[in-house]
Amino acid sequence: MSPILKLLAQRIALGLLLLFLVSILIFAGTIILPGDVAQSILGQSATPEALANLRAELGLNDPPLQRYLSWLGGLVQGDLGTALTSGQDIASSLGNRLKNTLFLAFWAAIISVPLAIFLGLLAVRYRDRWPDKLISAVTLASISIPEFLIGYVLMYIVAVKLRWAPSVAMINDSMSLGQKLNSIALPVAVLTLVVLAHMMRMTRAAILNVMQSAYIETAELKGMSMFVIIWRHAFPNSIAPIVNVVMLNLAYLVVGVVVVEVVFTYPGMGQYLVDHVSKRDIPVVQACGMIFAAVYIGLNMIADVVSILANPRLRHPK
Amino acid sequence: MNDELKYLSQRAAIGRLSRRSFLGRASALGLTAATANTMLAGAVRAAGPQTGGTIRVGIEGASTTDSLDPATTTNSAGTMVSRLWGEPLMILAADGSLEPRVAESVEASADAKTWTFKVRSGMTFSNGKTVTADDVLATIERHSGEDTKSGALGLLRGIASMRAEGDNFILELDQANADLPYLLTDYHLMIQPNGGKDDPTAAIGTGPYILKSMDMGVRVVAEKNPNYWNAGELGHADTVEIIVINDDTARVAALQSGQVDMISRVPPRTAGLIGRVPGVTVHSTAGPGHYVFIMHCNTAPFDNNDLRLALKYGINRQEMVDKILFGYGSVGNDSPINASYPLFSEAEQRAYDPDKAAHHFKKSGHDGPILLRTSDNSFPGAPDASALFQQSAKAAGIPLEIKREPNDGYWSEVWNKQPFCTSYWSGRPVQDQMLSTAYLSSADWNDTRFFNEQFDQLLVTARAELDLAKRTQMYADLSTIIRDEGGLICPMFNDFVGATSDRVDGWIDGHKGFGMMDMQAPLKMWATA
Numbered sequence: 001m002s003p004i005l006k007l008l009a010q011r012i013a014l015g016l017l018l019l020f021l022v023s024i025l026i027f028a029g030t031i032i033l034p035g036d037v038a039q040s041i042l043g044q045s046a047t048p049e050a051l052a053n054l055r056a057e058l059g060l061n062d063p064p065l066q067r068y069l070s071w072l073g074g075l076v077q078g079d080l081g082t083a084l085t086s087g088q089d090i091a092s093s094l095g096n097r098l099k100n101t102l103f104l105a106f107w108a109a110i111i112s113v114p115l116a117i118f119l120g121l122l123a124v125r126y127r128d129r130w131p132d133k134l135i136s137a138v139t140l141a142s143i144s145i146p147e148f149l150i151g152y153v154l155m156y157i158v159a160v161k162l163r164w165a166p167s168v169a170m171i172n173d174s175m176s177l178g179q180k181l182n183s184i185a186l187p188v189a190v191l192t193l194v195v196l197a198h199m200m201r202m203t204r205a206a207i208l209n210v211m212q213s214a215y216i217e218t219a220e221l222k223g224m225s226m227f228v229i230i231w232r233h234a235f236p237n238s239i240a241p242i243v244n245v246v247m248l249n250l251a252y253l254v255v256g257v258v259v260v261e262v263v264f265t266y267p268g269m270g271q272y273l274v275d276h277v278s279k280r281d282i283p284v285v286q287a288c289g290m291i292f293a294a295v296y297i298g299l300n301m302i303a304d305v306v307s308i309l310a311n312p313r314l315r316h317p318k
Numbered sequence: 319m320n321d322e323l324k325y326l327s328q329r330a331a332i333g334r335l336s337r338r339s340f341l342g343r344a345s346a347l348g349l350t351a352a353t354a355n356t357m358l359a360g361a362v363r364a365a366g367p368q369t370g371g372t373i374r375v376g377i378e379g380a381s382t383t384d385s386l387d388p389a390t391t392t393n394s395a396g397t398m399v400s401r402l403w404g405e406p407l408m409i410l411a412a413d414g415s416l417e418p419r420v421a422e423s424v425e426a427s428a429d430a431k432t433w434t435f436k437v438r439s440g441m442t443f444s445n446g447k448t449v450t451a452d453d454v455l456a457t458i459e460r461h462s463g464e465d466t467k468s469g470a471l472g473l474l475r476g477i478a479s480m481r482a483e484g485d486n487f488i489l490e491l492d493q494a495n496a497d498l499p500y501l502l503t504d505y506h507l508m509i510q511p512n513g514g515k516d517d518p519t520a521a522i523g524t525g526p527y528i529l530k531s532m533d534m535g536v537r538v539v540a541e542k543n544p545n546y547w548n549a550g551e552l553g554h555a556d557t558v559e560i561i562v563i564n565d566d567t568a569r570v571a572a573l574q575s576g577q578v579d580m581i582s583r584v585p586p587r588t589a590g591l592i593g594r595v596p597g598v599t600v601h602s603t604a605g606p607g608h609y610v611f612i613m614h615c616n617t618a619p620f621d622n623n624d625l626r627l628a629l630k631y632g633i634n635r636q637e638m639v640d641k642i643l644f645g646y647g648s649v650g651n652d653s654p655i656n657a658s659y660p661l662f663s664e665a666e667q668r669a670y671d672p673d674k675a676a677h678h679f680k681k682s683g684h685d686g687p688i689l690l691r692t693s694d695n696s697f698p699g700a701p702d703a704s705a706l707f708q709q710s711a712k713a714a715g716i717p718l719e720i721k722r723e724p725n726d727g728y729w730s731e732v733w734n735k736q737p738f739c740t741s742y743w744s745g746r747p748v749q750d751q752m753l754s755t756a757y758l759s760s761a762d763w764n765d766t767r768f769f770n771e772q773f774d775q776l777l778v779t780a781r782a783e784l785d786l787a788k789r790t791q792m793y794a795d796l797s798t799i800i801r802d803e804g805g806l807i808c809p810m811f812n813d814f815v816g817a818t819s820d821r822v823d824g825w826i827d828g829h830k831g832f833g834m835m836d837m838q839a840p841l842k843m844w845a846t847a
Contacts, residue, residue, distance in 0.1 A: 168568065
């Protein structure tokens with residue numbers, strides 16, 4: 001087997017092991033959550049009879065280990081169970097939400113990642129001159145303002161005053177791609193502003209680090225233009241840290257966008273998870289937890305693999 | 319009225335003239351904007367409902383955990399969705415009287431124990447099946463059975479037996495209850511084929527709309543039911559879209575930017591500002607909902623009526639209405655009943671009186687601070703209201719200590735468990751139901767631990783009394799007992815505040831029941847654009 005394939009297999013096996021450990025943590029965590037599911041579902045209008053009826057129906061009286069094993073068994077076969085509160089199949093309703101979340105994350109990434117890297121390169125090219133300072137100031141300001149505030153400000157200016165894009169980012173299957181993109185314009189803008197600074201700063205720092213090297217000086221002496229040097233020589237050698245920070249931000253776009261989803265009423269995973277946590281709908285919380293963990297582990301694995309492939313020394317270990 | 323104006327307003331009403339240009343021309347003729355608006359509204363109403371178009375509602379309070387099963391509906395969005403596809407036997411009209419729906423007529427025996435509902439003939443469910451008395455029977459059975467999860471279970475406790483005979487559905491009660499038809503207007507009790515026993519979440523009923531797309535807690539789209547029996551009266555728009563927007567700011571922005579035509583729950587804090595936006599009207603409707611401080615009458619120190627009176631005199635009701643509700647509400651009188659209920663009679667208003675409060679506090683012999691528990695979700699602004707109470711009581715020499723509890727678990731750990739806390743009631747359609755739900759000694763939710771034999775007897779007698787004058791007097795007496803002896807401090811009744819844009823019309827002011835015209839706004843209003 002080629003060393004690269006072996007490496008990939010190793011990484012994937014490690015990821016699966018991690019996921020398994022996470023599943024234990026998630027299950028144990030949700031078991032010790034305070035409060036009672038039946039009480040949370042029925043709320044203020046719970047009568048003792050209704051509570052007892054619901055508790056028996058939900059199987060809350062079985063021992064935890066038995067519940068863990070049957071849950072894990074279902075999970076392996078792709079069966080996430082049914083939601084306690086609405087009685088719907090989790091896999092299908094979650095699938096829809098996940099699709100929406102990935103749709104939003106995809107477009108936010110498509111815009112923010114190239115933009116961040118380009119701005120990073122630009123900042124290096126004009127290092128310590130006004131474009132560098134302007135880029136740093138703007139991106140740092142946008143990361144420092146809470147995202148819900150950026151959301152409200154954009155909503156007021158773009159949706160209410162200018163009416164360019166809707167304030168409610170509701171998407172559904174009957175919409176065309178163009179309509180969907182118009183609908184998510186504002187949340188994508190907010191997310192881009194939030195993740196831009198981190199990736200841009202890391203790109204700038206990583207490339208500047210490489211720029212101190214002797215071979216850059218050589219390239220300069222050859223008479224290459226500054227931008228070509230950065231693009232051809234400096235950038236490939238700083239891919240590893242950049243990919244790492246890009247993956248971290250991609251993971252954030254999937255698992256960390258609850259606030260943006262709420263502000264723009266976007267039907268994604270975040271709102272779905274929060275609703276179910278407050279109702280103690282444990283199977284859904286567990287399923288969401290597993291998916292978020294899988295996204296994190298998967299993206300980090302990709303980051304590892306890419307940085308190994310990008311580095312000949314790691315690619316051909318002695 | 320000037321003929322030209324009349325002509326213009328009619329043109330505007332039928333859509334030949336835009337609202338904006340009508341207002342412009344009217345002001346050129348010397349009318350103020352307010353008068354012109356009123357005139358236009360009058361002309362629109364006179365022109366009658368317009369059919370067609372889409373009504374989009376932005377609503378708060380729903381969650382992705384909601385089910386379409388009407389038995390488990392707990393929030394306003396769920397109620398509004400149920401009203402689209404389903405109907406109960408009877409429903410609350412705008413003036414608080416009863417309108418027949420699935421039942422064509424209702425008759426009571428002289429002792430108010432046997433009730434006969436005649437099922438409307440020729441009515442069909444949206445799946446084409448004919449509605450029979452058996453369907454009604456099955457529905458009530460499902461909501462009142464031993465193992466039910468229905469939120470209406472408490473209402474249906476007094477049923478001794480029920481049966482279907484031909485077109486008639488007959489209910490026999492343990493005890494007389496003159497309000498029974500009102501209880502059956504409850505939003506859980508949508509009549510479903512075979513009572514929904516086969517598929518409770520199918521959303522098949524006799525309502526004016528049929529659900530086309532449902533994503534609970536996100537968006538529900540419904541289209542006109544072509545075979546609706548009451549077409550012309552209800553369900554004017556072709557399509558109704560209910561969009562869940564839980565965030566207050568986002569909901570208001572959606573109305574302003576024209577993405578929805580009406581929204582529920584406008585935050586009172588900003589309602590005044592929103593009313594100034596062109597094309598948006600804020601509607602405030604008095605309702606039975608109230609924000610309360612509740613004391614357990616059987617737990618020290620609240621087992622002393624003087625202490626309870628001291629606290630009741632030590633609260634400044636008007637200040638609460640002004641500062642917590644921003645004027646969108648009315649003062650309470652330490653009884654859960656206000657003018658929004660049928661058979662209400664005015665009683666002397668209790669006012670803030672530090673001297674009387676100090677007098678009763680001294681008489682109670684209690685010493686030391688009194689612990690009041692509160693949380694953000696017990697009612698909007700509850701911690702602020704508690705702080706106001708603390709200040710007004712302090713002026714009477716009563717030391718209140720406030721403990722802020724977490725939202726999580728407030729309803730299971732604090733409310734109905736701790737002796738003194740903040741809470742809210744959304745009210746009930748009739749007095750008997752409100753009083754039986756929370757003030758009868760045997761009530762499930764006797765959250766003031768109020769045990770008063772005289773009260774219990776009077777309530778049961780009133781229930782069977784068919785003479786309205788006598789009944790009204792009995793209810794006045796019941797309210798007085800709670801006010802003078804109960805554990806309820808009710809400083810304010812909160813209004814329902816909603817808003818509509820000028821793309822819809824037909825709002826009815828002061829509609830009884832819940833907010834948004836008893837959640838019937840999408841059925842009774844129409845799209846103008």
